[in-house]
Amino acid sequence: MAVRKTWTIVHRCGHEHDRDLSDRPADRRASFARWLQERDCTDCWRTSREKDSAGKEEWLAAKRAEEQRAATAWAAQFDMPPLEGPEKALAWAERSRHQLVTAAYGVLVSEGSWDEADWAVLEEKIRTVTRAGWWLDQRDAEATDLPELLAAATDADRLENPFR
Secondary structure, X not given: OOOOOEEEEEOOOOOEEEEXXXXXXXXXXXXXXXXXXXXXXXXXHHHHHXXXXXXXXXXXXXXXXXXXXXXXXXXXXXXXXXXXXXXXXXXXXXXXXHHHHHHHHHHHHHOOOOOHXXXXXXXXXXXXXXXXXXXXXXXXXXXXXXXXXXXXXXXXXXXXXXXX
């Protein structure tokens, strides 16, 4: 007698489907059928993924909007110049600048050995870097590296020849 190839699967969601399992080895069909019964059918799975995706997109949009509000308020409070670059990169670069600079302040001044006078010197260098792309390039940098990164970016020789 041949091992059956078609199984009636009653999914967790309650939907019932006949499933041809002939593409599976005969000794694995029963366990695969049990595994399928523990899951939603394809249509219900897709619907739940679409709902999860929409909810995730809404959450991410709300998070980005809050980060943007914080970055804009911070830039106004500390008199940061507007960034220059492609329109679609500006908001992301503003958030990146805000996150990196505030993290650096925390590490260097609040928790570190810098005083406000040291920070004021660095803050002036921060104001001179207005290229959005530079801030995006530094988005994964360590906060403690900011002084060195800014020194490299504001080096007079590099300003004359940026590809050096």
